Amino acid sequence: MSPNPLALRHSVTRHQLLSLLLFAAATAAVFTLTPIKTDMSVFFARGDTLAQRLLADELLAGASSRIVLIGLEGPDTETAVAASRALYAALADHPGIASIRNGAQELSDAERDFLMRYRYLFSAQWTAQSFSRDGLRAALEEQLRKLRSTFAPWAKQTLAVDPLDQFWRVLSQEVPHTAPTLADGVWIDATGRLAPLVAQLRAGTGDLDAQERVVRAINNAFDIQASVPGVRLHLTGAPVFATQSRAMIRDEVTWLSTLSTILVMGVLWLALRRKEYVLLGSLPLLVGVVAGTAAVGALFGSVHGITLAFGATILGVAIDYPIHLFAHLTPGESAAATFRRLWPTLLLVCVTTAVGYGAMALSSFSGLAQLGVFAIAGLVAAVATTGLWLPRLLSARPPPPVPRWAAAAPVALHGARAARIAILATLVALIAAAPLIDPGDPTPWWNDDIQSLNTVSADQRAADARLRGALGAPSVRHLIVVSGADEQDALMKSEALLPLLETLQRDGAIAGFDATARHLPSIATQQARQRLLPEAARVEVDLAQVVTAFPFRLDTFAPFIADLKAASALTPARVADAPPGVMKLRLDTLLRQVGDQWLALIQLRDPLDPARVAAAFAGLQRDDVVALDLQSATASMLRDYRREAVRWAAVGGMVLWLVLALRLRPLGRALFAALPAALAVAGTAAALHLAGVSLTLFHVVALLLVAGLALDYALFFFRADAVPNDHGATLFAIIVCAITTAAVFCALAASSVPILTMLGVTVTLGIALTFVATLALAGFARSTL
Amino acid sequence: MKNRSRNFTIIMVGLSLTIVSLSACADEDARVLTVGDVLGALSSIPERRDCFIESKHMALLIEPLKSVGTLEFSSPSYIEKRTLAPEPEYFAAENEQLTVQDARNPKPRILQLASYPPLQGLVTAFRGSLAGDAVALGKFFESSIQGTAAAWSLSLRPKNDLKKMLTSIEVAGSGAMVRSFTVRENGGDYSVTEIVPCTNEQSSNAR
Numbered sequence: 004m005s006p007n008p009l010a011l012r013h014s015v016t017r018h019q020l021l022s023l024l025l026f027a028a029a030t031a032a033v034f035t036l037t038p039i040k041t042d043m044s045v046f047f048a049r050g051d052t053l054a055q056r057l058l059a060d061e062l063l064a065g066a067s068s069r070i071v072l073i074g075l076e077g078p079d080t081e082t083a084v085a086a087s088r089a090l091y092a093a094l095a096d097h098p099g100i101a102s103i104r105n106g107a108q109e110l111s112d113a114e115r116d117f118l119m120r121y122r123y124l125f126s127a128q129w130t131a132q133s134f135s136r137d138g139l140r141a142a143l144e145e146q147l148r149k150l151r152s153t154f155a156p157w158a159k160q161t162l163a164v165d166p167l168d169q170f171w172r173v174l175s176q177e178v179p180h181t182a183p184t185l186a187d188g189v190w191i192d193a194t195g196r197l198a199p200l201v202a203q204l205r206a207g208t209g210d211l212d213a214q215e216r217v218v219r220a221i222n223n224a225f226d227i228q229a230s231v232p233g234v235r236l237h238l239t240g241a242p243v244f245a246t247q248s249r250a251m252i253r254d255e256v257t258w259l260s261t262l263s264t265i266l267v268m269g270v271l272w273l274a275l276r277r278k279e280y281v282l283l284g285s286l287p288l289l290v291g292v293v294a295g296t297a298a299v300g301a302l303f304g305s306v307h308g309i310t311l312a313f314g315a316t317i318l319g320v321a322i323d324y325p326i327h328l329f330a331h332l333t334p335g336e337s338a339a340a341t342f343r344r345l346w347p348t349l350l351l352v353c354v355t356t357a358v359g360y361g362a363m364a365l366s367s368f369s370g371l372a373q374l375g376v377f378a379i380a381g382l383v384a385a386v387a388t389t390g391l392w393l394p395r396l397l398s399a400r401p402p403p404p405v406p407r408w409a410a411a412a413p414v415a416l417h418g419a420r421a422a423r424i425a426i427l428a429t430l431v432a433l434i435a436a437a438p439l440i441d442p443g444d445p446t447p448w449w450n451d452d453i454q455s456l457n458t459v460s461a462d463q464r465a466a467d468a469r470l471r472g473a474l475g476a477p478s479v480r481h482l483i484v485v486s487g488a489d490e491q492d493a494l495m496k497s498e499a500l501l502p503l504l505e506t507l508q509r510d511g512a513i514a515g516f517d518a519t520a521r522h523l524p525s526i527a528t529q530q531a532r533q534r535l536l537p538e539a540a541r542v543e544v545d546l547a548q549v550v551t552a553f554p555f556r557l558d559t560f561a562p563f564i565a566d567l568k569a570a571s572a573l574t575p576a577r578v579a580d581a582p583p584g585v586m587k588l589r590l591d592t593l594l595r596q597v598g599d600q601w602l603a604l605i606q607l608r609d610p611l612d613p614a615r616v617a618a619a620f621a622g623l624q625r626d627d628v629v630a631l632d633l634q635s636a637t638a639s640m641l642r643d644y645r646r647e648a649v650r651w652a653a654v655g656g657m658v659l660w661l662v663l664a665l666r667l668r669p670l671g672r673a674l675f676a677a678l679p680a681a682l683a684v685a686g687t688a689a690a691l692h693l694a695g696v697s698l699t700l701f702h703v704v705a706l707l708l709v710a711g712l713a714l715d716y717a718l719f720f721f722r723a724d725a726v727p728n729d730h731g732a733t734l735f736a737i738i739v740c741a742i743t744t745a746a747v748f749c750a751l752a753a754s755s756v757p758i759l760t761m762l763g764v765t766v767t768l769g770i771a772l773t774f775v776a777t778l779a780l781a782g783f784a785r786s787t788l
Numbered sequence: 789m790k791n792r793s794r795n796f797t798i799i800m801v802g803l804s805l806t807i808v809s810l811s812a813c814a815d816e817d818a819r820v821l822t823v824g825d826v827l828g829a830l831s832s833i834p835e836r837r838d839c840f841i842e843s844k845h846m847a848l849l850i851e852p853l854k855s856v857g858t859l860e861f862s863s864p865s866y867i868e869k870r871t872l873a874p875e876p877e878y879f880a881a882e883n884e885q886l887t888v889q890d891a892r893n894p895k896p897r898i899l900q901l902a903s904y905p906p907l908q909g910l911v912t913a914f915r916g917s918l919a920g921d922a923v924a925l926g927k928f929f930e931s932s933i934q935g936t937a938a939a940w941s942l943s944l945r946p947k948n949d950l951k952k953m954l955t956s957i958e959v960a961g962s963g964a965m966v967r968s969f970t971v972r973e974n975g976g977d978y979s980v981t982e983i984v985p986c987t988n989e990q991s992s993n994a995r
Contacts, residue, residue, distance in 0.1 A: 151853055151875040152890065155844065156953050156973055157906075163848060185903045188949070559848040 037300030064207035074237035087198035192473035294384030295377035321385035330736035362655030437689030450697030680713035709769030831920025
């Protein structure tokens, strides 16, 4: 009957080793081949409407995603200014920085030449009349007046070549709208101790690696060049926050998974007392993670860091399956047979949980979908591992690990009836009270503010606000995006909107705006202006006549005539013709190619009236002109996400209930099985609300997990085909499950990443309530079933 | 005998005293005039109200441009130039704030001098020299002095970006009175602002 123990052990060991090696190889393959992304906007990307695609593009590659604000704070102005100069010099030539400014950086000579050459084509401020005799006379009068003023040396600079002053008008478009005060030519804030700088990176937050390199370079440059005792460096801006967030998430994921592993193994060891159980108990979870990653990688092409972190912890529920198996092992029964005995319940648990999460996989939000797929694949793999692989790995005669007290517990459960009723009543009261009591402030039920999900600390936000205030550069929030088939098409459409924008500005609906067309008109417009230019010879004759009435020397304006001749022969300028510099950077920011379309952006300046702006552009009824409010668009995206999650959760819940009702024939039994879950979920939500926490999308997902866990405990506890004395084993298994899961999520609750904290707190609370509810109801179930 | 030696002593003493005092006087005249001397003399007058005649000589003009007006100064940081003819202009600097106004832009414009370093330099040249403020001048200019206390010429050469436009600003005066400012630009153009006492008519125009 009993085979040669040595032979058995030998063959099992060989198979064991092989299977473990295969698994290790598969893990390595999966994680090498599947890229892990950590960009929050990828997590949210949806891409249905043009507006959403534009939003995603703007968040990933737009100007706001590339600006780093630097602040150097010193004990006095001189120190701050010197530090600013040193840092500027150190970073000016860095390849990852497209531009850095610390003062009134003038346009380069190349840029000034470019604007001078094209001034008649770029400026809308002259007409054919400007070149008539009267026009010339008026111009010369103005020039003479300026020469008489104290500002004469400056006015003289372009007088000979540009008496019509078109160069200054074109130049003024390139001057930033607001500029901070200067001290010794370097920007300084109102307190006189903070010197702000602005750096624009070449890479957007879509390429976090490149951004991280540049942020590190800035820190290095500060340490080496500008670090003087007493000078502090402040760094803010989207690249800084994104790279910090990624580093934090990475660190958290690493240390949390280590901590979780240690905790789980520790609890398993304490409970099961054989290292075999401890090691094997982790196997379904590991297989689940690998399977989940592989599935998401196959379907989506990559895995998001948050999916991995959350998915791995959601699969903490997968520790439950081997625990159930180990707890129910009986002498005289092989592990495989035990599994067959538990299989109906395990199947039900697995199916219901998978259905609960599976609903999310159908969502159009890639983040939710990834989580759903990960969970389904992981759970299925975990159950399969528990049933098919673990029995083969367990040694032939495992002793049952159930302690004696657990075997005696069920009897105790029948008693304490009053206590159990009291517990249930308290729970129900808690749930009923929540909608009625507002803990104050007020606390809304839902929190859709993306800031609450941010890993940016309040300190950093304050520093960011301070730097923006010092620079007079509020973040760009309102945009009009005009799409066209090519560069000139987008440009012409943008130009066509200028009159509307100017009207809005005049009426006070917007404080101002910046459009590509203001820096560089379309070719069509340039050519139209070119055609208006008069013949240089004719102007020369008229000018000779007009000049006699003025004290100007006759040959003074020869350069003006020469330029006029040249302007008529110019080829209209394109964006590519602009010399590299501040102006080109502005053009590239406001006019770019996304996919097969060209986008021309119009940035609107605060203060503005969003309702009037929206009405004005909605009134155009054009689908190639979209008014974006970045802030409210992200907020409504989050709100949509949350609504979607709730909707799919409700669907999942209903299907789950259906499965339960079908499987557990007496409806009363199905009800009892579902009741702890319902109480736990509602109770957790109520408790959070009463504690002043507004629920977010991630609370919803966590509550889903709580429901799954509650169902698991309840189903096992109430399963009809109980072997005598089995309730002891079940109780023991449930306690161990609850403790391991609670341990893992407690660790999560201590995280500094808000999302992970939300999950941790919700699930820990949920488990506690589940446990309480299940045990309180258990007594009743037995008596009614 | 005694009388003769006593007389001799008296004469010698008297002679030496005379020589000493004469040489002292001569030292005073022969001692080199320093920038500090002139600025010290200038700083002794805290309030000035004068008129000016400005003439600008430019290469692109066939004749110089002339204008007249009033120049007010109040130590240490207020200077006001009010051009009366032919083109009215108001140009006043108080500490770091500059207010300008003319017929074309009747609403006064306010600029922060710190944001326009060349302008800051120009204003400092006028204001700093009238105030005798060596520190302020030293921040923007290298100073050198020529001439005597009765007829001195203070030459200010710009140190910062202003030197891209101006070669020097020369302040000429006598004692504590400034007679003229000459601003020389890099291209050869220059403008001379002569400080003259105001006649009654000019004073009343200024009100």
